[in-house]
Structures are given as C-alpha cells and as structure tokens.
Amino acid sequence: MSDDSEEFRSGSEDEEMSDYGASDADMDVEDDDDDYGFAGAEEVSTVPKVPYKVLPKEDLNKQREKALREVMDVLGIDEDTAMRVLRKYKWDSSRVQEEWFSKYDQVRESLGLVDEPGPSGRAACEAEERCFICFDSFPVRDMRSAACRHYFCKDCWRGYITQALSSGPACLDLRCPSTECKQKACVPCALVMELASGEEQSKYSTYMVRSFVEDNSSMCWCTGKNCENAIQCLVDRGPDEAMDVICSCSATFCFNCKEEAHRPVSCKTVKTWLTKNSAESENMNWILANTKPCPKCSRPIEKNQGCMHMTCSQCRFEFCWLCQGDWKEHGERTGGFYACNRFETAKKKGEYDDESRRRENAKASLERYMHYFERFDAHSKAREKARLDASKVSKDWLEQLADITKTPTSQLKFINEAWNQIVECRRMLKWTYAYGYYAFEDADRNSEVARHKGFFEFLQGDAERSLERLHEAAEKDLGAHVTKARNQADGGFDADAFQTFRKNLIGLTDVTAGFFDKLVKQLEKGFSSMEADYAGQVDDGAGPSGVNEGGEQAAGAAGGPAATGTTGHKGRRSKKARGVDEDVVLLGEQGFWTCNKCTYNNQDLTARRCEVCNEARAGPGGGAGNRR
Amino acid sequence: MNPDQAAQAAQLPRRIIKETQKLLSEPAPGISASPSEENLRYFNVMILGPQQSPYEGGVFKLELFLPEDYPMAPPKVRFLTKIYHPNIDKLGRICLDILKDKWSPALQIRTVLLSIQALLSAPNPDDPLAEHVAKHWKENEKEAIATARQWTAMHAQG
Ligand SMILES: [Zn+2]
Ligand SMILES: [Zn+2]
Ligand SMILES: [Zn+2]
Ligand SMILES: [Zn+2]
Ligand SMILES: [Zn+2]
Numbered sequence: 001m002s003d004d005s006e007e008f009r010s011g012s013e014d015e016e017m018s019d020y021g022a023s024d025a026d027m028d029v030e031d032d033d034d035d036y037g038f039a040g041a042e043e044v045s046t047v048p049k050v051p052y053k054v055l056p057k058e059d060l061n062k063q064r065e066k067a068l069r070e071v072m073d074v075l076g077i078d079e080d081t082a083m084r085v086l087r088k089y090k091w092d093s094s095r096v097q098e099e100w101f102s103k104y105d106q107v108r109e110s111l112g113l114v115d116e117p118g119p120s121g122r123a124a125c126e127a128e129e130r131c132f133i134c135f136d137s138f139p140v141r142d143m144r145s146a147a148c149r150h151y152f153c154k155d156c157w158r159g160y161i162t163q164a165l166s167s168g169p170a171c172l173d174l175r176c177p178s179t180e181c182k183q184k185a186c187v188p189c190a191l192v193m194e195l196a197s198g199e200e201q202s203k204y205s206t207y208m209v210r211s212f213v214e215d216n217s218s219m220c221w222c223t224g225k226n227c228e229n230a231i232q233c234l235v236d237r238g239p240d241e242a243m244d245v246i247c248s249c250s251a252t253f254c255f256n257c258k259e260e261a262h263r264p265v266s267c268k269t270v271k272t273w274l275t276k277n278s279a280e281s282e283n284m285n286w287i288l289a290n291t292k293p294c295p296k297c298s299r300p301i302e303k304n305q306g307c308m309h310m311t312c313s314q315c316r317f318e319f320c321w322l323c324q325g326d327w328k329e330h331g332e333r334t335g336g337f338y339a340c341n342r343f344e345t346a347k348k349k350g351e352y353d354d355e356s357r358r359r360e361n362a363k364a365s366l367e368r369y370m371h372y373f374e375r376f377d378a379h380s381k382a383r384e385k386a387r388l389d390a391s392k393v394s395k396d397w398l399e400q401l402a403d404i405t406k407t408p409t410s411q412l413k414f415i416n417e418a419w420n421q422i423v424e425c426r427r428m429l430k431w432t433y434a435y436g437y438y439a440f441e442d443a444d445r446n447s448e449v450a451r452h453k454g455f456f457e458f459l460q461g462d463a464e465r466s467l468e469r470l471h472e473a474a475e476k477d478l479g480a481h482v483t484k485a486r487n488q489a490d491g492g493f494d495a496d497a498f499q500t501f502r503k504n505l506i507g508l509t510d511v512t513a514g515f516f517d518k519l520v521k522q523l524e525k526g527f528s529s530m531e532a533d534y535a536g537q538v539d540d541g542a543g544p545s546g547v548n549e550g551g552e553q554a555a556g557a558a559g560g561p562a563a564t565g566t567t568g569h570k571g572r573r574s575k576k577a578r579g580v581d582e583d584v585v586l587l588g589e590q591g592f593w594t595c596n597k598c599t600y601n602n603q604d605l606t607a608r609r610c611e612v613c614n615e616a617r618a619g620p621g622g623g624a625g626n627r628r
Numbered sequence: 629m630n631p632d633q634a635a636q637a638a639q640l641p642r643r644i645i646k647e648t649q650k651l652l653s654e655p656a657p658g659i660s661a662s663p664s665e666e667n668l669r670y671f672n673v674m675i676l677g678p679q680q681s682p683y684e685g686g687v688f689k690l691e692l693f694l695p696e697d698y699p700m701a702p703p704k705v706r707f708l709t710k711i712y713h714p715n716i717d718k719l720g721r722i723c724l725d726i727l728k729d730k731w732s733p734a735l736q737i738r739t740v741l742l743s744i745q746a747l748l749s750a751p752n753p754d755d756p757l758a759e760h761v762a763k764h765w766k767e768n769e770k771e772a773i774a775t776a777r778q779w780t781a782m783h784a785q786g
C-alpha cells in the first residue's frame with residue numbers, strides 16, 4: 001500500500017503553479033477525439049490524470065506555505081494578510097487575486113485590515129493610559145493594540161486571546177475588542193503569538209494549518225481512523241458532485257459528502273437513503289439480526305461467512321441467505337436465473353375497498369423497502385467481513401501457503417487481488433440497492449421505468465451472481481486448500497487441484513470485475529440510452545459499453561490544475577509495441593477505463609495498472625492473458 | 629459594607645468594583661442595578677418600560693450575574709418579570725447578540741442594560757426567541773402590541 005501511495009503522491013507534486021489555467025488546446029478535449037488511440041495518448045497527458053492527491057502532514061505544510069508565498073508575491077502583502085485573504089476566499093488563489101485587485105478597499109475593510117497611521121510616538125512615551133477592560137491605568141509602552149491603536153493592557157489581551165482560542169478556529173479572525181473600533185481592526189498574528197502561552201501558540205498554529213484544509217473547497221481530511229492525511233482535489237468538481245477517493249491509509253470515502261465511497265450512486269441518494277435507514281432502523285431490527293431459521297428444518301442458522309451461500313448444519317440444506325431459496329437455483333449449472341436481487345410487487349388478488357387498499361399499499365411499500373434494505377445491509381456486512389478476511393489472508397495465510405506450495409508470495413498475489421475485488425464489489429453492490437430503491441419507484445405504473453428496472457436487475461444480477469461465486473471460491477475453496485495442506489494425514493497439499501483453483505479464481509476475479517464495470521458505467525450513464533446500447537452488447541459478456549462518456553471525462557479534465565507527468569509509468573512507452581487490439585479500440589471510444597479497486601477513470605488506455613492505486617487492471621481491456 | 633462583604637470585595641476584580649460603584653453613583657436613566665448582599669457578582673436589576681413602547685409604565689425586574697471569566701465572557705441576564713416580546717422567551721431568556729457572539733470585554737454592565745432597554749423599544753421579530761410571539765408580531769402587529777400592553781399591565785405594574 002505504501003508503495004502505491006508514494007507513487008501517486010509524487011505524481012504532480014512538483015508541478016509548477018503556472019500550469020494552472022491550461023491552454024485552450026489542453027482544455028478542449030473534444031479536439032483530441034480523432035487522435036485517441038496510441039498516437040494521441042501522449043498528447044492528452046497534459047490533462048490531469050489523477051483527480052486527487054493524498055497529502056501527508058509534512059506535505060500539507062509545504063503546500064500551505066506555497067499557497068501563501070504565491071499570494072504574498074503577487075499581491076505584495078505580508079504572510080498575516082495573505083492568510084486572512086486566502087481564508088476569506090477558501091484558499092482559491094486566483095479568486096483572491098481577482099477580488100484583491102478589483103475590490104481592494106472592500107476586501108481590506110471586510111478583513112479588518114487597517115493602515116498603520118505611522119509611528120505615534122506614544123508607544124515610547126511614559127504617559128499612562130486607561131485600559132478599557134480592567135479600568136486600570138498603565139504606561140502606554142506596556143500596553144498593546146492592533147493597527148487601530150486601541151490600547152489594552154497585556155493581561156487583558158491575554159484573557160481576550162485565551163477566550164478566543166478556546167472558542168475554536170474562529171480565533172483566526174480575532175478583532176480589536178474596543179467598542180469604539182469602527183474598522184473592527186484585525187488582531188495581528190504576531191500579537192497573539194507574543195501574548196499566548198506556549199500551549200496556546202501551538203493551538204493557534206494548528207488552527208492555521210487546519211484552515212488550509214477546512215476552509216479550502218478543494219481539500220478535506222481523510223476520514224480514516226487515526227489518519228492525519230489530507231486529500232486535495234485536483235479538478236473542478238460540480239457542486240455536490242461525488243468523487244470517490246482512496247487514501248494511502250486505505251480508507252475509501254466520497255470527497256464531497258464524506259460518506260463511504262459510493263460510486264455509482266449520487267451523494268443525494270446516499271444521504272436520503274441513510275436518513276431513511278436510521279428512521280426505519282427500529283422496524284428493521286429483525287433484518288439486522290445475524291440468524292435466520294433454515295427454510296427446511298427451521299433450525300436457526302447463523303451467518304458467519306461473507307458469501308450468501310448457506311448450508312444448514314442440521315439438514316445440510318443449501319440455501320441463499322437473501323431470498324431463502326434453494327442455492328441450486330442460483331448457479332449457472334442448472335441454467336438457473338439469478339433472481340434474488342429482483343423485487344416483484346406482490347400480485348393483488350381481487351377487489352379492495354379503500355381501507356384495505358390503503359393497508360395493502362402501506363404493506364407493499366414497507367415490503368419494497370425491506371427488500372432493498374435487507375440486501376443493502378447484507379452486502380454491507382459481507383463487505384466488512386471480507387475486509388477482515390482479506391487482511392487475515394494476506395497476513396496469516398499467504399506465507400504459509402507459499403511455504404506449502406513452494407511458490408514465492410509474489411506468485412500468490414492473485415489471492416490478494418481476488419479479495420480486494422470482493423471488498424470493492426461488495427461496496428458497489430450495496431449502493432446499487434440504494435439506487436434501485438429510488439430509481440424504480442414507479443415501475444408498477446410506468447412501463448418505461450419497469451423496462452429500465454428489468455435491465456438494471458439483469459445487470460445487477462449478473463454482477464451479484466458472479467461476485468457470490470468469487471466470494472465463495474476465495475472463502476471456502478481457499479480455506480479447504482489451506483486446511484488440506486496443513487493436514488498431511490488427509491493426503492496433504494494437492495498441487496494440481498491448487499493450479500485449477502488458481503486459474504478459476506483469476507478467471508472469476510476478471511469476470512466479476514467486468515460485470516461490475518458494466519453495471520457501474522450503466523448506472524452512471526442513466527437509462528435513457530440503455531436499451532440501444534444494450535442491443536449491441538448482448539454477446540459481449542462483460543464488455544463495457546463505450547458511448548458518450550467522453551463528455552463526462554472532458555468536464556472532469558478541463559479547468560483543473562494540470563497534474564501532469566505522472567511518474568512511475570514506465571510501461572507507457574512500450575505500449576506501441578503491443579499493437580492495437582480490439583478491446584483497446586472499444587475503450588478508445590469511451591476515453592478511459594475504470595479501476596475496479598478505486599474506481600478511478602484512468603485515461604491512459606493502454607496502462608496495465610491503475611494510475612491512482614496501482615492496482616492491476618482487471619476485466620475487459622485488462623487483457624487477463626497479458627496480466628500475469 | 630459589613631466585614632463579610634469587605635472580604636468578598638477584596639476577591640473581586642477591580643473592574644467589577646469600579647463598574648458597581650459607577651452603576652450606584654451615576655445610574656443610567658430608567659435603569660437601576662444593585663449587587664446582592666450575599667454575592668457581589670449577582671445584581672438585582674430594574675428597567676422601566678421605555679416611553680412610546682407597549683412596555684411603557686411597567687417596571688421589569690431582571691437578574692444579572694457576572695461569571696468567573698467576566699469580562700472575557702458576557703454577563704448572564706434574564707427577565708424575572710413576565711413580558712410579551714418576540715426576543716424574550718417564557719423563561720425570561722434574552723436573544724441579544726452582545727450577550728452571545730458579539731460580546732466584547734470592552735462592553736460593560738451598563739451597556740448591556742442599555743441595549744436591553746433599547747430592545748424593548750424596538751422588538752425584532754425576524755430574529756425570534758419566542759416563536760409564537762414573533763409570529764403574532766409579524767402577522768398582526770397591532771394585536772401583538774395590544775397583548776404586550778396587557779401583559780405589562782398585568783405583570784409589570786403594582
Ligand atoms: Zn487591562
Ligand atoms: Zn480598535
Ligand atoms: Zn487516510
Ligand atoms: Zn458522496
Ligand atoms: Zn436445515
């Protein structure tokens with residue numbers, strides 16, 4: 001993990017500020033359309049490749065100083081003033097420059113910046129003046145004031161500063177306490193630092209650094225536990241536009257709403273859904289329970305595994321945790337159609353009077369919610385379980401397995417990759433249930449919506465079934481191999497079987513990635529063009545549908561600071577030698593490929609690894625054959 | 629001053645002593661404030677309802693307390709007399725900016741009480757504390773003022 005983050009951190013670290021405001025040619029991605037493919041890939045490297053950057057604590061200060069320095073130089077002001085004006089405009093330095101030069105007086109007035117009236121001679125004089133806080137008199141040289149020359153004694157200033165510091169970051173905009181102070185002069189940082197205690201000084205400095213993140217519209221703190229990194233967004237985002245980020249501490253969250261990463265679902269849907277869930281939580285307690293009766297023998301079964309395939313320890317009945325149906329009907333072997341993601345409204349029988357119709361409707365809407373919530377919750381829990389298992393596997397099992405199988409751990413990376421895929425797919429899958437709940441409310445009344453719902457459930461079903469198979473293989477098959485290998489009496493390690501398992505798991509990982517890729521893209525694109533796209537895609541298995549998304553990409557790419565010259569992608573040069581293969585052409589229409597781990601839209605179509613997280617590219621276009 | 633009070637006064641910041649002396653020797657028109665015998669940080673306050681306001685003719689009792697960190701923190705003030713006013717609630721709490729975030733240590737008890745007196749002359753239903761009073765004020769100001777007069781007659785006289 002640390003290697004990956006190191007790599008993408010260094011990506012645009014030392015780019016010059018002058019690269020902001022890209023030239024017209026850079027901005028207009030559409031012009032490059034014809035060049036997409038190999039020849040063009042070099043040219044488009046001027047658009048930001050990575051939409052965000054992880055800033056560890058040390059870099060944060062450097063960045064902050066850089067931002068301050070720039071404004072100080074251009075505006076010809078001191079650091080104290082630069083900080084005030086940057087705070088006011090959310091650390092947007094181009095806005096600062098614009099406002100400063102066009103509304104000089106207004107900006108200064110609003111910040112309480114007062115022209116020093118020149119040395120007064122009073123500062124040195126012996127004369128006494130009254131402090132209007134404690135009402136005592138002091139020699140003026142023992143008193144302090146802001147630029148407005150309202151003098152108070154040092155003790156009163158100390159009390160004032162202590163009080164301000166204890167009330168939070170607003171102390172950065174501390175003003176003269178005098179009631180006569182018409183200009184509301186700002187209290188200089190230097191004065192605060194002179195009179196504050198050591199502890200308070202460091203508190204004040206911390207607030208100054210925090211401001212760079214908290215008052216900054218392109219920055220936020222990582223939400224990870226005990227993580228002190230900040231995330232810097234490098235592109236222009238629309239208001240309320242979601243952006244999944246993954247920190248080097250491996251926390252994943254949405255830059256916009258700070259909830260867990262939720263691509264492809266919008267922040268608004270996430271918020272509405274989570275609010276609804278907490279309002280309904282009491283009703284849903286039974287769903288949140290970890291035991292259900294076996295559908296055959298009614299013995300309570302505890303769910304202690306990640307995948308949804310349950311086996312009753314009493315009667316050995318195999319069933320699906322979600323729909324309680326026979327597991328046999330969930331696989332491909334029987335040609336079974338995976339349907340437990342589908343929601344069918346219960347068929348109405350006979351006529352209803354008003355009262356019972358109302359009751360039926362209420363019941364139906366609760367059932368509908370329960371359907372989506374139960375799946376959301378189950379996948380959410382499965383993800384948590386998978387996260388724990390994934391780290392257990394890579395910590396405890398891989399070395400043992402390497403020992404037994406006499407293969408280097410690097411050759412066993414496919415196991416890690418499978419687990420990472422599971423964790424990320426569970427996350428995407430759970431959010432598609434929040435999406436489904438809101439997107440198809442009208443399915444019973446509107447045939448178009450019903451059709452869209454059908455497509456959605458088909459794609460979701462493919463993705464889910466594939467994920468269940470992958471999860472089961474990574475969980476149970478791997479477990480069986482490890483157990484067998486540990487137990488010599490049982491015949492010990494079976495190398496051939498393990499080879500088969502390896503191939504199977506790699507295949508499942510790729511296929512699952514493909515299904516999710518398709519599902520996510522389709523949801524992000526919406527449904528208006530779904531049928532048309534789908535018609536041409538049926539045989540394609542897991543291929544992404546590549547139309548129309550260049551627009552989204554162009555929007556994301558334009559306008560932001562140019563984060564170019566991503567280092568550590570030596571692979572890029574050699575790609576010409578590989579020749580044009582079909583999936584690259586297909587992807588070329590779309591302009592990017594999506595990383596299945598971090599969901600970043602990579603713009604280097606030939607890259608084998610994700611530019612953000614360095615994850616090997618999976619699924620269509622990833623060319624499973626070339627991968628390992 | 630009895631010996632007990634003298635001991636208390638010795639503990640008191642000079643500012644509070646000076647403010648108290650001034651409040652007693654040069655009271656602001658329509659306002660009186662005197663420290664309690666047991667606690668020199670606790671003041672019994674009376675404000676006369678301003679002329680041309682629905683509170684005219686009323687005598688309103690308030691309590692004022694200077695917390696430990698006064699004057700860095702604002703005094704705590706509350707009406708004891710019932711009053712019908714959009715910025716004063718049932719418990720007598722007052723919605724006034726200088727008692728909260730606009731407090732400055734250069735303000736004094738006197739300025740606070742003058743501001744409260746001014747608030748009686750100019751109620752501000754747009755920044756309400758008592759929601760239904762503010763609503764009444766906005767929807768039917770005449771009637772609300774009549775109610776305020778009635779309350780003044782009922783609770784603040786005699
Ligand atoms: Zn003083
Ligand atoms: Zn001043
Ligand atoms: Zn982090
Ligand atoms: Zn979000
Ligand atoms: Zn059973």
Ligand SMILES: [Zn+2]
Nearest residue numbers: 320322323340
């Ligand atoms: Zn099922």
Ligand SMILES: [Zn+2]
Nearest residue numbers: 595598610613
């Ligand atoms: Zn990635």
